[in-house]
Amino acid sequence: RESLRKVPYNEDPKLAFVINSILAVVHGLDKMHKQICNGTSGLCVEMARMNRSLLMHFLQSSRFTGITGEEVFFDENGDGPGRYDILNLQDNKNDTEHPLHYVQIGTWNTGKLSLNTSSIRFFADEGLLN
Structure with missing residues (x-):
């Protein structure tokens, strides 16, 4: 029987960017859902008709602490911090x-x-x- 505890694991440092990208989309979708679906659970009709521009607005207005502890946010052009x-x-x-x-x-x-x-x-x- 093998155990994963004994397997050496070195996480690629660039993986944090991927995880933070996914978290940004999750935060954007959450903010969008709260505003458009008015707190109802599940997918409401208004959100089922996905508006990409509106999703981008919510995604770019997201601000959260990323996986490495640094703040993740976007400027007016949609760029993350350098x-x-x-x-x-x-x-x-x-x-x-x-x-x-x-x-x-x-x-x-x-x-x-x-x-x-x-x-x-x-x-x-x-x-x-x-």
């Missing part, structure tokens, strides 16, 4: 098989830049500068 990890390619002398690796040195989150400047490493033609 969130990026800033990586620096660095020498990894301890690993001869993979002599270079990426190190996260900062983030860009909804217009705010955060950098750990002491972690940044620069290379020149002759090797590491910093």
